[in-house]
Amino acid sequence: MKDVASAAGVALKTVSRVVNGEPGVHPATANRVRAAIDRLGYSRNESARVLRRGRTATVGLVIEDVGDPFYAGLGRAVETVATAHGHLLLSGSSSEDPARERELVLTFCARRVDGLIVVPAGRDHSYLRPELDAGTPAVFADRPPGPGLDVDTVLADNAGGAALATRHLLAHGHTRIAFLGDDPAIFTAARRLHGYRTALGSLYDERLVWMGTPSPEPVRAALDHMLALDRPPTALFTGNGRLTVTALRALAGRRLALVGFDDFELSDLLRPAVTVIAQDPARMGRVAAELLFRRLSGDTGPAQNPILPVSLIPRGSGEISP
């Protein structure tokens, strides 16, 4: 900027004014400055600007896995909103590891992001307290923060969706409905189990429930075990997209009625096509980002906790009779 100033024969501050489109510069002077800028290939040093202004025009996004379709869709929506507000997106994957989540969040804060959107992996977010008090707003998505943190949170109607799925299978005559869910330490998995259990009422049988990490072998073993029971399940409710796919592979043609939580690409092209409880990751990302930018523009109202609706998309696999 100094070089531009001397090249244009003006003071540094005048260049700053031109670069920022501030008023009070004579058009002829401004043109001379612009010419010098082009000639020298100058571009403003954003780090210095950030240091001086205190705002980075950056938001941090911590999700479980940047490569997962659900979170990738969420991330894309966040990016769109951030771009519309002139902000850039820093993103990182926690890999479902609380320590990594914390590290990412604190790194983002050290870089003075203006705000955070977090899909938490852990249950303790006391480490965020100082940052929140220092004025960096955070919005939680998909899962709530740990106790004691009163921040905006966007959740899907997990229990409602699970109940919807379960009632759908009940309505088609099933009374033995198995549930495969992710690790119950994960909020969404627990809520979905809850919805399933509530909808089943007295039909609930813990032998038909398996929860754990969705890798092929354990899922296959669990299914085999359930199907070997005296009164085996005639229907299956899978608690997330990855489990649905894993279960489809493990079933290998055995015809169970099936409803899966989360829609996925090609669900309609399988035979039978897969009935799902669909959430809208893009909407979740958008709502979370909009909440964040509302805070950034000064809203200090009470924390918002929107619950996004889910919907059942019947495609065939859930309509199979026992």
Next chain:
Amino acid sequence: MKDVASAAGVALKTVSRVVNGEPGVHPATANRVRAAIDRLGYSRNESARVLRRGRTATVGLVIEDVGDPFYAGLGRAVETVATAHGHLLLSGSSSEDPARERELVLTFCARRVDGLIVVPAGRDHSYLRPELDAGTPAVFADRPPGPGLDVDTVLADNAGGAALATRHLLAHGHTRIAFLGDDPAIFTAARRLHGYRTALGSLYDERLVWMGTPSPEPVRAALDHMLALDRPPTALFTGNGRLTVTALRALAGRRLALVGFDDFELSDLLRPAVTVIAQDPARMGRVAAELLFRRLSGDTGPAQNPILPVSLIPRGSGEISP
């Protein structure tokens, strides 16, 4: 830092030394400083550090769409490598728009990213010249830079893969093999067309080729048109993952032999299961990131241009006889 210094009863510089683990601080003093840091909840201001040191420990990633499975996988791999080198990732989606690509790249540069990884949307990258000259290395992935730019570039063997797919169908007795490809302005689409055409030789018939944006209606119309020809195609080669899926929907059960470029989740669960030419997006991201960090650690050798292999995964759809 100033506050920490006075709280610990030392000079600012000593705090700096402790924070950075520099030698020459008495252990007792260091402990006092660390206690003060904890007490005050101090965290280093990264913006100021960046301003002073000139390095941001940040890399920029410009891809077509953060939400696309292929690019999401690539992005995840880049993130992993960047993290291993202690760098953070700024990412943005170009949406296949050259102007947006340019804007993102220049924004990243204004923020002084240490390096760039770009999946280009446009064919003219002269705007990168000043940044490269200024010492910001860039690596192109999936598609090469425009003319005149001699930078590291990681490509897949697009033509080879397309030829592999075509020969596979030829080997199963097909002589009428249709090709659906993306807009030929896209490098990968053009290369795949080239491979297909070369492998077909004299069997090439331009009436069996359609290229355009992979939205459902045009694809369906093109397929209907081809299948109504005197000598309709008995096999189909689709030029990318999205086109494969779109074509599967458009075919709606009509039994054509099919090979698709790009593997996709559930390709093995469809009936018939889909034979594909698989590339490895994670590997592409990893290789690109490693090239970038090699440059960042001072390598000034000639530009590298690795071509990543692709492989044919036979699953059934490509083995259907005419």
Next chain:
DNA sequence: CCGGGCGTTGACAACGTTGTCCTCGACGGC
């Protein structure tokens, strides 16, 4: 013809770090 206001421009400090150089005291060798 003079004083006040306005439009334009510039000088200067500050943002929070880090690199360089300096000071101060202690210790060891001769």
Next chain:
DNA sequence: GCCGTCGAGGACAACGTTGTCAACGCCCGG
């Protein structure tokens, strides 16, 4: 006992911007 050396810590400038305030010349009204 003196000088050289070394370890520990501090003062100061600089990184590139922006906010504040002051100065300058000009025009207009009195």
